[in-house]
Amino acid sequence: MTNIVLFGPPGAGKGTQADILKKKYNWVHISTGDVFRYNIKNNTELGDLAKSYMEKGHLVPDEVTINMLKAEVDKNEDAEGLIFDGFPRTEAQAEALSKLMAEKDTQINAMVALEVDDEVLVKRLLERGKVSGRADDANEDVIRERIAEYYRKTDVLKKYYQKRDKYYGVDGEGSIEDITKRLSEVIEKL
Structure with a gap:
């Protein structure tokens, strides 16, 4: 079983590439956002618990998130492999994910990060905003802050996986096919 954490700033193409990789390798894509939405919409015990924190404006505790991911x-x-998208976000979460995988007699093989120039990201997100209607993709200042926040929060994770020789940066610019080819080259060496 090959398991990766797929990372990249907003607009890097994580969702697009995760869809391609899951089909190509017969993997399962576990998006933290999708898992949260599913659990909340279906009023699961964990979903109700997460919602109670969110309604108070609090972050959902790692333990709740990990339990949702464990269920997934x-x-x-x-599955022949898992793609984690949107998790982990902190070193504590990375440790918890590592422990969860060990309990399943497997591991996270790599953190694969799509690396894209900020100006390309801004352009992509503004284009996406025109099509999707998402307010957070329509305002350049908001987009730049989201990108900056990504770097502030994920630098610690990059270092965490680098220390374990599990960090792989992949050029996320160019055609979808070219990016998939570069990702596949990394994955097939794991």
Whole structure:
């Protein structure tokens, strides 16, 4: 089983590439945002708990998030690999994910980060904003702050995975096919 953490700033193409990789390698894409939305929408015990924190404006504790992810991993024990998207966000979460994988007798093989120039990201997100109608993709100042926040928060994770020789930066510019090819070259060496 090959398991990766797929990272990249907003607009890097994580969702697009995750969809391609899951089909190509018969993997399961676990998006933290999707997992949260599913649990909240379906009023699961964990979803109700997460919602209670969110309604108070609090961050959902790592333990709740990990338990949601554990349920997803349990549902997909026969998968040939997992792509984690949107998690971990902190070193403590990375440790918790590592522990969860060890309990399943597997591991995170790599953090693969799509690296894209900030100006390219801004242009991509403004274009996406025209199509999607997402307010956070329509304002350049908001976009630049989201990108800056990504770098502030993920630098610690980059260092965490670099220390373990599990960090791989991949050029996220060019055609979708070219990016997929570069990602596949990394993945097939794991």
